[in-house]
Amino acid sequence: MKIGLLGYGTVGSAFYAMAIEHPETSDITLLDLKRHDDLTCRQTADFQDILRDESIGTVVELIGGLHPAYEFVSSALKSGKHVVTANKQLVSACYDELIALAEENSVSLRCTAAAGGGIPWLHSLARLAECDRITSVSGIMNGTTNYILSAMTEQGTEYADNLREAQRLGYAEADPTADVEGYDACRKLVLSANIAFGVSIREAEVPCFGISGITAQDIAAFKRLGLVCKLIAHADRAGDQVAACVEPMLFPVSGQMAHVNGPDNLISLHAERVGTQRFAGAGAGGFATASNVLADCFEIMRGCGAFYTSRRDAVSVNNAALTQRYYVRAGEEAASRTMTVAEAHAMADQFKKERKPFFMAAASEER
């Protein structure tokens, strides 16, 4: 398999190191903005060199972001090249379009590393969805927020101090918005729900409430109640509708969720016959993520379909039927309220619009 590797950052360089250890994946042409004199592979700064090279059968996109990743991936698929990517932002935003391109051009698109980093989560969802009915997916899908919440819980320190520390340690980006506001977890949830349920929900339909409003005072209140706060992405299938959102949730300190600390992920599925399955491990990191990228390349070599699933049922996201108990703090005033997920997120949106201090977290049974 000749590979066109796009990007030589954290994941791209780890992928390169792993791929050259295998004769089947060692023939690599690298596209990167700068030249790497220590590498023996062909290198170019022009994507057209990769596109025009008919001997390159697979493009591995590890640049990230929407542009130019979208242009590179879509033109690779149109040119009859398989694509492997870790880019949740791209696949979540252009889900239907990219899968349709893979189908029309009889090539494969795989993105296992896009949710769960090194955990073979999407791959496992696809396998199980073929033989059982998956009814829910949920869990800690973002390591940055889990690191911040864990540190706040352990040390009783403020959000801003722990965000700075996460940035210093490389767990959070200079612009942490996608992580702390829940958008990164939302993209992973969209991919998970779509593959698990055979549907096509969109990022914009899924309400996200992140952790940027949490204070040490909230954490202290949770501790007094024997609870630990985690940012959770969850989606449940009910008939022809899907309930889905990203929000902080409170778990008993004695439960499994409370003990997932630092940047780790813990993701679960529930299926009618198989019951509950949990997947835990490194949700990010160069080598962990690259291992899923390489495994996708091997799967393509063995011959696999266009995407994990051919089903993309159009369903709507409806959070009006799911009622939960919420911890709600507006300003200094904290209270407990029972609301539907739709009501809770509408309230959060209103406070955000008015730029008033607000935090909420749903009470949860261990999911």
Ligand SMILES: NC(=O)c1ccc[n+]([C@@H]2O[C@H](COP(=O)([O-])OP(=O)(O)OC[C@H]3O[C@@H](n4cnc5c(N)ncnc54)[C@H](OP(=O)(O)O)[C@@H]3O)[C@@H](O)[C@H]2O)c1
């Ligand atoms: N890091 C993780 O743990 C992790 C986990 C799961 C998924 N992912 C996903 O994996 C992808 C890559 O992430 P990463 O952490 O490896 O990012 P990264 O370290 O920022 O690497 C991106 C690389 O792409 C290069 N690049 C940017 N624009 C380019 C262009 N137009 N043409 C060619 N190369 C270009 C960058 O070059 P410069 O450095 O010169 O800008 C850099 O080498 C993202 O989609 C991310 O969401 C990452």
